[in-house]
Amino acid sequence: MRRVSRLAFVVVLVASISVPMVAPVVAQEAGNSSSTATPAPASNSSGAASNYTIQGLRQLGTHPAGAPDSMRPEGDAGAWWLRHVPAALGVSEGAEDARRYVTPNTVVRRNQVYLGSFRGWESEDEKVRVHVVTWRVEEETENGTTVEKQLTDVQEKTVTASLAGGTYDEARIDLPPAYDGEKYVTLWLEGERDRTQWVFRLNSNAATASVPANSQGDLVMFGFVSIFLPFLGTAVGAVVLDRYLLKSAGRGPGVSVLEYGFLGFAALFMGGFVFYNGLIETLAKRPELLGILGGLFVGALAIWAFSDRGEEALFLQFRAAEADMAPDGSGTWHLANRVHTVVERSDGRKVVPRDGWVPFLARAWPFSDAAPLLEFDATNPGARRVTAPKDDLLPEDADDDEGLWSRVRTRFPGDEQEDEYDVIYLVDPTAEHVVDYSEETFRLGLPDLVEWPEDEEEFVAGRFPVPSVAVGKILAGLAFVGVAYLAVTYVTTNTTLGALAAAVALGTLVVTPDAGKANVSLAPAHFDAVVGNMVQVMEGYAERADAETFQRKYHQSEAKRRAQRQRDLERKDVNTFREVVDRLAPDEDGMGGGAERVARNRRDGRTDDADEEEAHA
Numbered sequence: 295m296r297r298v299s300r301l302a303f304v305v306v307l308v309a310s311i312s313v314p315m316v317a318p319v320v321a322q323e324a325g326n327s328s329s330t331a332t333p334a335p336a337s338n339s340s341g342a343a344s345n346y347t348i349q350g351l352r353q354l355g356t357h358p359a360g361a362p363d364s365m366r367p368e369g370d371a372g373a374w375w376l377r378h379v380p381a382a383l384g385v386s387e388g389a390e391d392a393r394r395y396v397t398p399n400t401v402v403r404r405n406q407v408y409l410g411s412f413r414g415w416e417s418e419d420e421k422v423r424v425h426v427v428t429w430r431v432e433e434e435t436e437n438g439t440t441v442e443k444q445l446t447d448v449q450e451k452t453v454t455a456s457l458a459g460g461t462y463d464e465a466r467i468d469l470p471p472a473y474d475g476e477k478y479v480t481l482w483l484e485g486e487r488d489r490t491q492w493v494f495r496l497n498s499n500a501a502t503a504s505v506p507a508n509s510q511g512d513l514v515m516f517g518f519v520s521i522f523l524p525f526l527g528t529a530v531g532a533v534v535l536d537r538y539l540l541k542s543a544g545r546g547p548g549v550s551v552l553e554y555g556f557l558g559f560a561a562l563f564m565g566g567f568v569f570y571n572g573l574i575e576t577l578a579k580r581p582e583l584l585g586i587l588g589g590l591f592v593g594a595l596a597i598w599a600f601s602d603r604g605e606e607a608l609f610l611q612f613r614a615a616e617a618d619m620a621p622d623g624s625g626t627w628h629l630a631n632r633v634h635t636v637v638e639r640s641d642g643r644k645v646v647p648r649d650g651w652v653p654f655l656a657r658a659w660p661f662s663d664a665a666p667l668l669e670f671d672a673t674n675p676g677a678r679r680v681t682a683p684k685d686d687l688l689p690e691d692a693d694d695d696e697g698l699w700s701r702v703r704t705r706f707p708g709d710e711q712e713d714e715y716d717v718i719y720l721v722d723p724t725a726e727h728v729v730d731y732s733e734e735t736f737r738l739g740l741p742d743l744v745e746w747p748e749d750e751e752e753f754v755a756g757r758f759p760v761p762s763v764a765v766g767k768i769l770a771g772l773a774f775v776g777v778a779y780l781a782v783t784y785v786t787t788n789t790t791l792g793a794l795a796a797a798v799a800l801g802t803l804v805v806t807p808d809a810g811k812a813n814v815s816l817a818p819a820h821f822d823a824v825v826g827n828m829v830q831v832m833e834g835y836a837e838r839a840d841a842e843t844f845q846r847k848y849h850q851s852e853a854k855r856r857a858q859r860q861r862d863l864e865r866k867d868v869n870t871f872r873e874v875v876d877r878l879a880p881d882e883d884g885m886g887g888g889a890e891r892v893a894r895n896r897r898d899g900r901t902d903d904a905d906e907e908e909a910h911a
Contacts, residue, residue, distance in 0.1 A: 348442055351429060351480045354398065355491040364395035366490045372413040376481065376492045377464070378402045381499045382570055388466070396494045402479070403499040403571060405471050409455055410464035417459035423484035426451040428470050428477045428496065447477070452484075472496045473503065499571060500578035516581075524585030532593020536600055543657035544637040544665055546601035548649035554598065558591070576788045583786060604637035604647075605716035609814060612723045632728045633715070634812070636668060644668040646812040648733045656734040656807040664734045666810030704816045725815040734810035741803070743767055775799045 355366050358373070366374040377393040379385060381403035385392045393408060394400075409424060430447045433440050455465035469479060475497070482491040540546070565573045577584050613628040634646045645665045647657060657665045704720035721728050745762040778799035783792030 346427065346429070346445060346448065348431060348445060351427060351445070351478065352493055353488075353491060354493060355482065355487075356489045362395045363397040364492065366492075368411065368413055372411065372417070374483070374490055375410045376494075377408045377410060378406075379404055379408075381501065381574070387502075390464075393464075396492060398493050400494045401476070402469070402494055402496045404502050405496075405498050406466050406468050407481070407494075408464040409457075409467050410462065411457050412462045413459060415460050419456065419459045421454055421456050424453045424455055424467055425482050425484060425487075426453060426467065426469060427480045428472065429480070430475075430477055469496055471503075472498045473500060500575040503578065520581040521585040524582040525588045526585075528586045528589025529592040530589075532589055533596045536593055536596045539658040540597070540600055540602075541640045542663060542665065543654055544602070544639050544645035544647050545604060546597035547651045547654040548601070548635075548647065549598075549651070551598070554594065572788065572790065576786050576791070579787045580785065602637050604635040606714070607634055607636045608632075608715040608718045609634070609721050609728050610718055611721035611725065611728045630728050632731075634729065634731070636717075639665075646729075646731065646810075648810070652736065653734050656736055659807045662807045662809075664807035664809040666731065666734055666812045668812045668814065670814055670816050704818075719814065720817040722815040722817045728814075730811065730813040732810050735808050736805045737808045738805055741767060771800075771803050774803070 364375045376396040428449045431442045432446045479496045609632045611630045618626045706718045743764045779792045779796035782795035
């Protein structure tokens with residue numbers, strides 16, 4: 295339910311953002327030019343090809359030395375020039391800061407150019423008549439050389455433009471649209487053709503065409519029919535296809551949301567800056583493609599939303615051959631481990647997928663199953679499973695629903711809240727690999743189109759082998775590539791995209807999914823008890839080692855305490871001895887300290903008992 299809500303949120307978000315962004319462009323404004331330059335009403339006429347020559351229409355006007363190719367001189371210090379606005383992302387029609395000079399090699403993508411002039415600071419306003427001729431050239435090939443034969447599709451137009459004096463000013467010149475292919479345009483000022491003529495090419499971008507809408511309701515209906523309905527249909531179809539693909543693939547490519555964002559940003563950058571003209575022209579001709587692209591984007595996000603996260607499985611192997619064990623059972627066990635993400639498919643089988651778009655395509659490839667299935671060694675099932683006893687041997691209160699006797703004894707589920715791994719598998723200690731794993735991928739190779747005979751009886755004249763060619767496969771492959779090219783070219787009106795689709799179709803014929811594998815030899819069923827006993831023994835050794843450590847530390851502490859007590863007693867005896875010596879030591883007149891005190895007491899009238907007590911003290 296959580297995944298469905300996430301997908302619904304994504305669909306609503308993309309739809310709410312994409313529909314306003316792809317609102318069609320309304321009719322181009324005719325008066326978007328400088329405030330001092332107003333194009334005059336134009337008069338259209340069909341110019342006869344006989345009135346012009348190819349050489350005359352290709353002739354360029356006078357170009358001042360060191361000036362841009364578009365400059366034409368006017369008087370002593372003035373000039374005329376011609377500029378255009380490129381069709382690029384974020385560039386609006388008539389933007390003055392985006393205007394570029396027109397050169398003979400320039401391909402103008404909009405239906406207007408801008409005639410500019412500066413005739414001096416004291417010049418007055420001026421109206422000029424501008425002649426515009428669009429034409430094509432009919433070419434023929436003679437002796438391997440392309441020769442221009444004659445002019446075709448010649449159209450002439452005269453425009454009156456107003457230019458302000460005393461400043462730099464530009465006026466907009468509208469051109470006849472060229473949506474049906476590239477045309478040449480020759481433009482000059484009336485009466486000054488030899489000096490002011492410009493020549494360039496015109497190939498109108500389809501995005502500059504106006505939308506046939508007469509009201510806001512027509513505009514809304516255009517967006518609903520041409521964009522929203524294709525988006526909705528593609529999104530629903532992509533979600534249904536995702537559910538089908540995930541049945542065999544197990545899960546999506548396993549990439550993060552940041553990678554989705556990076557791919558989206560890269561697509562926007564390439565489409566908005568590198569291939570903008572071709573892409574915007576394709577979308578202008580087929581606005582339904584924008585809704586289809588939005589639906590495919592929702593489908594890509596749906597794969598991420600519906601993908602199963604899987605479980606982190608730890609495959610643990612005790613290497614018995616590398617164990618360093620002592621006769622008393624103590625020693626070191628060497629462990630080998632592998633960690634894989636295991637996903638359960640809808641058919642109940644477990645898959646060990648690899649992250650990435652290429653592995654995902656290999657798993658989701660039609661008519662094949664390249665997913666690395668988790669296979670447990672089944673050569674000796676009894677070593678891996680405990681046979682269930684008969685019902686009459688089970689206790690009456692036994693709960694058979696717990697699957698005690700049918701579960702694999704070497705699989706231990708983890709606690710989602712506390713454990714790092716969701717499940718732990720114990721692998722056979724004698725197995726060569728912890729997990730015999732190979733990734734799913736593609737391999738290049740042509741299908742079997744030619745078969746050579748092996749029996750000499752099939753040889754021609756008994757000596758010459760004649761191969762058998764699979765003509766049906768070859769014709770079917772060519773038809774598949776051709777249909778892909780024609781279908782994509784028709785839908786997108788872009789031959790480059792059609793060629794890309796044909797290349798992808800051809801690539802699908804020469805690649806084959808290479809199935810992966812994930813084989814595991816589980817430990818015997820009683821090995822969990824062995825591991826448990828070993829852990830208990832290790833814990834016992836650890837406890838015994840801890841007890842010996844604590845006992846050693848106690849004896850060390852007790853010895854330190856007794857040694858300190860002995861040192862304190864010795865220090866006290868030494869101090870007492872020094873005090874006795876100091877009292878009994880003779881003074882300078884040769885009398886001992888005790889005799890002196892007796893004599894002093896007698897002089898003071900004290901008794902002999904007092905003297906004896908003091909002397910004793």
